[in-house]
Amino acid sequence: MSAETAGATLEVAALTKTFGRHTVVNDVSFRLDGSRLLTLLGPSGSGKTTTMRRIAGFEEPSAGRVLVGGEDITRRPAHKRDIGVVFQQYALFPHLTVRRNVAYPLEMRRLPRREIERRVGEALALVRLEDFAERLPRQLSGGQQQRVALARAVVFKPRVLLMDEPLGALDKRLRETMQVEIRQLQQTLGITTLSVTHDQVEALVMSDLVAVMDGGMLQQIGTPRELYQRPANRFVADFLGASNILAGEIAADAAGRPSFRSTRGLVSPFDAGSRSVPDAGATALVVIRPEHVAIDPRPAAAAEGPGHPCVVSGVVYAGDVLWFRLRAEGGDEILAKTLAGADATECREGDRVVARWRREDCLLLPA
Amino acid sequence: MSAIDTLVRRHGLTTCLLLPPLVFLAAFFVVPLIEVVRGSFFAPDLTFDHYARMASEPLYLRVVSITLKIALLTVLLCVLLGYAAAYLIATASPRARQLLMLCVIVPFFLSTLIRNYIWMAILQRSGLLNHALRDLGLITEPLALMYNQTGVVVVMVNMLLPFTIFPILSSLLAISPDLYHASSSLGAGPIRTFCRVTLPMSLPGVVAGALLVFIVSLGFFITPALVGGQKEMMISNLIDFHIRQVLNWPFAFALANVLLCGTLVLYFLYARSVEGRLPRTAFP
Numbered sequence: 001m002s003a004e005t006a007g008a009t010l011e012v013a014a015l016t017k018t019f020g021r022h023t024v025v026n027d028v029s030f031r032l033d034g035s036r037l038l039t040l041l042g043p044s045g046s047g048k049t050t051t052m053r054r055i056a057g058f059e060e061p062s063a064g065r066v067l068v069g070g071e072d073i074t075r076r077p078a079h080k081r082d083i084g085v086v087f088q089q090y091a092l093f094p095h096l097t098v099r100r101n102v103a104y105p106l107e108m109r110r111l112p113r114r115e116i117e118r119r120v121g122e123a124l125a126l127v128r129l130e131d132f133a134e135r136l137p138r139q140l141s142g143g144q145q146q147r148v149a150l151a152r153a154v155v156f157k158p159r160v161l162l163m164d165e166p167l168g169a170l171d172k173r174l175r176e177t178m179q180v181e182i183r184q185l186q187q188t189l190g191i192t193t194l195s196v197t198h199d200q201v202e203a204l205v206m207s208d209l210v211a212v213m214d215g216g217m218l219q220q221i222g223t224p225r226e227l228y229q230r231p232a233n234r235f236v237a238d239f240l241g242a243s244n245i246l247a248g249e250i251a252a253d254a255a256g257r258p259s260f261r262s263t264r265g266l267v268s269p270f271d272a273g274s275r276s277v278p279d280a281g282a283t284a285l286v287v288i289r290p291e292h293v294a295i296d297p298r299p300a301a302a303a304e305g306p307g308h309p310c311v312v313s314g315v316v317y318a319g320d321v322l323w324f325r326l327r328a329e330g331g332d333e334i335l336a337k338t339l340a341g342a343d344a345t346e347c348r349e350g351d352r353v354v355a356r357w358r359r360e361d362c363l364l365l366p367a
Numbered sequence: 368m369s370a371i372d373t374l375v376r377r378h379g380l381t382t383c384l385l386l387p388p389l390v391f392l393a394a395f396f397v398v399p400l401i402e403v404v405r406g407s408f409f410a411p412d413l414t415f416d417h418y419a420r421m422a423s424e425p426l427y428l429r430v431v432s433i434t435l436k437i438a439l440l441t442v443l444l445c446v447l448l449g450y451a452a453a454y455l456i457a458t459a460s461p462r463a464r465q466l467l468m469l470c471v472i473v474p475f476f477l478s479t480l481i482r483n484y485i486w487m488a489i490l491q492r493s494g495l496l497n498h499a500l501r502d503l504g505l506i507t508e509p510l511a512l513m514y515n516q517t518g519v520v521v522v523m524v525n526m527l528l529p530f531t532i533f534p535i536l537s538s539l540l541a542i543s544p545d546l547y548h549a550s551s552s553l554g555a556g557p558i559r560t561f562c563r564v565t566l567p568m569s570l571p572g573v574v575a576g577a578l579l580v581f582i583v584s585l586g587f588f589i590t591p592a593l594v595g596g597q598k599e600m601m602i603s604n605l606i607d608f609h610i611r612q613v614l615n616w617p618f619a620f621a622l623a624n625v626l627l628c629g630t631l632v633l634y635f636l637y638a639r640s641v642e643g644r645l646p647r648t649a650f651p
């Protein structure tokens with residue numbers, strides 16, 4: 001199997017699903033170009049699975065449309081959609097061998113026996129399961145079942161591939177291997193893919209685009225880099241990676257430039273990104289990533305220009321990195337992450353240090 | 368320390384819990400069973416006469432073949448109707464499901480005898496069914512619905528339907544809904560999903576139900592006695608006849624042993640066919 005055709009585009013427009021009076025998916029729209037991988041990322045219960053099921057056609061949306069390759073398939077039954085699905089619990093047919101599981105979609109398409117044999121062989125080779133073809137699903141490990149599910153979902157060259165928490169049931173190490181494997185497979189096949197996860201690392205590692213969902217609504221969609229570096233709101237900033245989020249207001253600094261002042265008095269210049277800078281006095285939120293907080297442990301540091309004098313209130317050693325909890329003079333808590341071996345490595349609880357960050361690392365969020 | 372404590376400690380809890388039912392079965396089932404087997408061979412010296420008589424007289428072969436025929440017909444109808452009913456229950460909303468289950472269970476509370484009499488009221492020459500059909504103008508002469516095999520099979524199916532409904536229902540309910548979604552996402556419409564997923568996965572329930580019905584049918588007594596005709600005697604009725612009318616107990620024992628052996632053979636065939644080929648539970 002190879003990328004014979006570029007994958008179809010997937011477009012979801014104003015998708016909404018209500019159960020009774022409960023709106024589970026609320027006006028979700030996005031567009032995914034062919035051969036790209038989009039991950040829907042959100043906490044449990046945010047409506048990811050519901051969104052995916054609408055796209056697969058297992059249940060009808062309450063409102064909105066689903067388009068594949070520009071074609072409206074909103075009312076088309078699932079078995080005519082040509083969309084491959086990898087289920088969270090794999091959903092392999094327990095009474096069929098691995099080979100018969102993978103052959104299933106091809107048999108449904110009434111392909112010639114020869115062709116089926118060839119393509120099943122290729123698909124099994126792709127996930128390195130040739131030697132397990134005659135086993136039943138229950139005779140395989142979780143990781144192997146996962147790969148069978150993947151082979152079965154792509155063997156018929158679907159126009160779109162959907163994966164619901166494909167790695168959720170695997171242990172951490174296997175998950176990391178499979179992230180890379182799935183990504184490679186997806187790129188080799190050039191298949192348009194929508195994946196669902198609540199694991200932010202998985203989303204960042206695997207995706208071309210990440211769409212963050214919360215409470216049934218799309219919070220932000222963008223490349224992993226965009227999302228991490230330019231979170232659109234507090235939820236995204238908080239959900240993706242660790243964050244220092246400070247609440248306060250806009251103030252003017254000595255030179256008359258706008259700056260941020262937290263409710264506890266910490267003052268910092270900020271970067272508004274593409275947003276317009278609010279007027280002085282407006283309430284504001286900023287986010288600072290812990291890895292952008294530099295710690296200067298020298299006693300004399302406070303005298304050397306801008307910085308925030310702090311007391312170290314906690315240290316966590318995590319091998320390659322160290323986490324510091326700092327308390328600024330006004331009482332603001334700031335989390336800092338430092339590579340082991342940096343200047344701050346020897347800091348202890350109670351030490352006086354100076355924390356610094358660059359203006360562009362202090363991002364303004366909508367209040 | 369009590370005697371029970373000592374027992375449990377020495378032999379393990381499982382053994383101790385098994386002991387009372389085992390003693391009960393030994394006293395009231397195994398001992399009489401041995402007596403039945405012995406009684407058919409020794410009168411008082413060893414003899415195979417009773418078995419030879421069974422094989423040589425066409426009447427008895429006829430009873431056996433009628434018994435098999437009625438049992439098989441009952442199984443067939445129970446499986447077909449039971450599958451349809453189980454499927455309906457399995458796909459109903461939880462609320463409707465409860466109601467339907469109740470409809471299946473409630474007749475069970477009625478005594479078998481009463482149910483047979485009710486059926487007689489329905490099926491007899493001047494019964495409800497014949498009246499209704501005549502009033503509708505569908506027939507002029509009453510149909511013979513009773514005192515023949517038709518009547519026996521109809522009533523037996525009614526009695527035994529739950530024995531197929533419940534095992535089939537439980538194997539249907541054990542199928543994860545995800546499998547249906549998977550099948551349709553892979554390109555199978557509802558009919559092919561049924562043939563390729565639902566049916567094979569519920570087969571253990573079908574086989575279990577069919578076997579249960581068959582075994583119970585072979586020994587069915589009340590229905591053929593009340594609804595059956597003189598010529599449609601089943602093997603249990605024949606046994607009863609020899610015990611109560613002819614008072615030839617050794618021959619009745621021999622008949623009972625043939626029935627028992629047939630049932631056991633069936634059971635082992637079933638156990639072997641199920642072993643290894645079907646998933647141990649519907650879900651691994």
Ligand SMILES: Nc1ncnc2c1ncn2[C@@H]1O[C@H](COP(=O)(O)OP(=O)(O)O)[C@@H](O)[C@H]1O
Nearest residue numbers: 019022024042043044045046047048049050051
């Ligand atoms: N069939 C249903 N009926 C009622 N509520 C449902 C149904 N399916 C899902 N929900 C609700 O919708 C919300 C989102 O569910 P889901 O899409 O599974 O979230 P996620 O996959 O992001 O964890 C949950 O609060 C869940 O309780």
Ligand SMILES: [Mg+2]
Nearest residue numbers: 048049050164
């Ligand atoms: Mg989910």
